[in-house]
Amino acid sequence: MKHVFPVRVYYEDTDMGGVVYHANYLRYIERARSDWVRNLGNDQNAMREAGIIWVVRRVEADYLASARFDDELLVETEVVAISGVRLTMAQLIRRGETEVFRATVTAVCVNQDGRPIRLPAEIRALL
Numbered sequence: 372m373k374h375v376f377p378v379r380v381y382y383e384d385t386d387m388g389g390v391v392y393h394a395n396y397l398r399y400i401e402r403a404r405s406d407w408v409r410n411l412g413n414d415q416n417a418m419r420e421a422g423i424i425w426v427v428r429r430v431e432a433d434y435l436a437s438a439r440f441d442d443e444l445l446v447e448t449e450v451v452a453i454s455g456v457r458l459t460m461a462q463l464i465r466r467g468e469t470e471v472f473r474a475t476v477t478a479v480c481v482n483q484d485g486r487p488i489r490l491p492a493e494i495r496a497l498l
Contacts, residue, residue, distance in 0.1 A: 374410065376403035378444040378464075391438040396472045397430065400462045403446035404476070411497045422483050423491060428457070429477040436471045438464070444471065450498050451475070455489050458498065 384395045408415060408425075415425065438444055445465045452459040457477055464472040480488050 372449070374403065374407035374448040376406050376446040376448070378402070378446055380438055380440055380442040380444065382440055385440050389440045391442075393434065396432070396434070396438075396464060396474075399444065399446055399464060400448070400472075400474055400476065401427075403448050403462065404460065404478075407448050413494065413497065418480075418491075423480050423488065424483065425478055426481050427476060428479045430474055432472065432474040434472055436466070436469055438466055438471045442466050453490070453495060453498050455495075456480075456487060458490060458494075 378399045380391055384391050386392045405415070418424070443466070447463045447465065449461050450458065451461045457479055459475060459477045462474045462476055463470060480490055480494075482488050
């Protein structure tokens with residue numbers, strides 16, 4: 372199941388040359404993941420109150436083309452692997468047919484002490 376999230380590049384997202392600052396691509400993919408989880412019906416606030424917190428453990432990223440001020444981008448998110456403790460997603464940012472940024476993101480759940488815990492069964496069932 373692929374999730375698609377639209378992003379508009381604002382002036383504040385760019386560097387002096389009008390190109391998206393590299394760290395902002397990570398913001399875009401984070402927003403897309405948050406929206407995707409919400410659309411699945413998963414309440415991250417309720418999870419946190421229950422002592423379960425999502426964290427990113429690893430990001431492998433490739434910058435493929437420059438996005439610029441006022442571009443309309445689409446962030447695509449897709450699960451590539453899930454285990455008892457890890458969720459790995461492929462995320463792609465496109466401008467039209469042009470691939471701008473690609474990342475593989477591994478997320479895990481931790482408890483309030485920051486210790487890794489198993490992904491809740493209801494989360495694995497949703498994915």
